[in-house]
Amino acid sequence: MPVLALEGISKSFPGVKALDGVALSLYPGEVTALIGENGAGKSTIVKILTGIYQPDAGRILLDGAETAFPAAHAAAEAGVTAIHQETVLFDDLSVAENIFLGHAPRTRFGLIDWRRMNADAREMLARVGAAIDPEARLRDLGIASKHLVAVARALSIDARVVIMDEPTAALSHKEIAELYDLIETLKADGKAILFISHKFDEIFRIADRYTVFRDGAFVGEGRMADVSEDDLVRMMVGRSIEAIFPERARDIGAEVLRVEGYSHPTEFADIGFSLRRGEILGFYGLVGAGRSELMQALFGVTEPSKGSIDGEVTAIRDPGDAIGRGIVYVPEDRGAQGAIRPMAIFQNITLPSLGQTSRSGFLRLAEEFALARKYATRLDLRAAALDQELGQLSGGNQQKVVIAKWLATRPRVIILDEPTKGIDIGSKAAVHEFMAELAAEGLAVIMVSSEIPEILGMSDRVIVMREGRMVGEYAREGLTPERLVRAAAGIREAA
Incomplete structure (x- = not known):
């Protein structure tokens, strides 16, 4: 049974129908790749999942029961968090403050318990294999480290669904390998992961399932083991791309x-x-x-x-x-x-x-x-x-x-x-x-x-x-x- 499912979701903006009755299911301990061209509706669905947008039609099901995410905090309280290509964190706050923003541990007097927060942040960072000082300013970290902080934040709110939107776009080969290891750890913890990437080698490397959107519509879903790269391309673009690189006459001049x-x-x-x-x-x-x-x-x-x-x-x-x-x-x-x-x-x-x-x-x-x-x-x-x-x-x-x-x-x-x-x-x-x-x-x-x-x-x-x-x-x-x-x-x- 999926942790989170969308059924018949539609969303329109002035002059544009971004989503038209799409479906998506996310299962515990599995990675689902969301695949589609630019403009297919991937970003819109992420904003609906995280409570930033409200659907015009359709249902959101959490553990099989209908629910709604009227705001971002509602999605977070339901255990849904997103790690974006450009991390949505705060550079002027410490690592620990970013991890526990909005749910910091408190003393009995209602004040932030800084010692406990830094200790808990250190524990969360250790779980994701990050040797990062929880008191360091976020602005002093590299992109890969910021991604790890975002994952540690997901663990701190005990997220059940983790959305990764182009997480490897700015990472080196070594950092990408480390991210793959981290995804395996999240799967072992029973997290349902939605992975959005344009890189087919990544999708076939880590995804268990796929869902394809085209022009705001649902095209298909299934297990990665049952599909080929050519099949996915055909579903994405509605046609077969035999060669991505065009043959051209070369007329090189002065x-x-x-x-x-x-x-x-x-x-x-x-x-x-x-x-x-x-x-x-x-x-x-x-x-x-x-x-x-x-x-x-x-x-x-x-x-x-x-x-x-x-x-x-x-x-x-x-x-x-x-x-x-x-x-x-x-x-x-x-x-x-x-x-x-x-x-x-x-x-x-x-x-x-x-x-x-x-x-x-x-x-x-x-x-x-x-x-x-x-x-x-x-x-x-x-x-x-x-x-x-x-x-x-x-x-x-x-x-x-x-x-x-x-x-x-x-x-x-x-x-x-x-x-x-x-x-x-x-x-x-x-x-x-x-x-x-x-x-x-x-x-x-x-x-x-x-x-x-x-x-x-x-x-x-x-x-x-x-x-x-x-x-x-x-x-x-x-x-x-x-x-x-x-x-x-x-x-x-x-x-």
């Missing part, structure tokens, strides 16, 4: 960018490469390789200590200078660095191009909308309206807005830093198709990616970085995953 001797005091050293019209140049490396730091310097976010671009010594001083030279950058963290979530979609798209939509210092709204509509249509943006807040869109559609913003500046070089991070397989295929179109139109593309299939499937050439330095440059033909990993890890190739 050189459009030359970087020589580019160095930074702490992040990278002696970087040199060229980029040609119509080319996709892949950058691969492990965590700490310096790839993103290099791209930020090429866009003028940080300043190199030496080096030249197109023969000019440290030519790019700031992002405005880079945009003027036709170089744009789509960052890995699109939410914090690539867009302004509270602003409307059309305003995000036109922000770097206001010179095209203004006259004599005054913005022309009709021209802003026309420019935004042009690129939103080109990228097949899925939104209720262009004046909708960007933050209301799915992750894949937010990525499209960030790309549209820079395409509107008519660049000659576009840098895509982890362009498909955190988006589903269907959206990945769309982004790859669009990258191929950009290259076919003559745009030069730099793609930073940690996904080996993406690097091998999309790149014309690949540069591998390790500890801030280039350690290899390879043509696409004959390049293997083993060769990439060896170069990135500093392992000498066998003779």
Whole structure:
């Protein structure tokens, strides 16, 4: 019998039906993977499970009895807690305060019992294998440690249902392995776990069951042992994706960018490469390789200590200078660095191009909308309206807005830093198709990616970085995953 079940759940927002009669069952001691493209309704269902949203129709069953979560505290009291990709904790509080926020132990006088709280927090942290000082400020911890604090908080309220929403997105390989061990511990404790991830290797590694949503509707559920990756893809997108990476005619033209001797005091050293019209140049490396730091310097976010671009010594001083030279950058963290979530979609798209939509210092709204509509249509943006807040869109559609913003500046070089991070397989295929179109139109593309299939499937050439330095440059033909990993890890190739 499921600990928690949803039946016939529907939820609508102005102009959008986010959920249409969906079902979901979570069982004790098992991991259920919730699978679906961006916009399938996964985030909405999590907010209903945690009491943030109320369903328009349907039933929530706890141990078979109908219940309701009219607010977040009601869900928490019922034993439902969520651990998000971006941990929802408080940086200025201590670890112990975060763990026991809202249910701190009290003295007989009604005051917080700090000694007991720190001792109990230490016990909870030990249960999840975290050697963290309960009195440390949360802001001083890394992302992986913050996830462990969130799990310790779930244990402190004796959660029966633990929701993990893209928990590995910002973790290293070692931290991901530790999270897997922690999930096994939670299963052994009888917790029902809802696991949301776009990574099929993770889903098949840890999930016992699956549930698939598509376009806000329930598609299917079952045991992982009875399904294949192709089956899940077909259910997710309503069609079979034989190849995520599109075949494309490669018409590589003249050189459009030359970087020589580019160095930074702490992040990278002696970087040199060229980029040609119509080319996709892949950058691969492990965590700490310096790839993103290099791209930020090429866009003028940080300043190199030496080096030249197109023969000019440290030519790019700031992002405005880079945009003027036709170089744009789509960052890995699109939410914090690539867009302004509270602003409307059309305003995000036109922000770097206001010179095209203004006259004599005054913005022309009709021209802003026309420019935004042009690129939103080109990228097949899925939104209720262009004046909708960007933050209301799915992750894949937010990525499209960030790309549209820079395409509107008519660049000659576009840098895509982890362009498909955190988006589903269907959206990945769309982004790859669009990258191929950009290259076919003559745009030069730099793609930073940690996904080996993406690097091998999309790149014309690949540069591998390790500890801030280039350690290899390879043509696409004959390049293997083993060769990439060896170069990135500093392992000498066998003779």
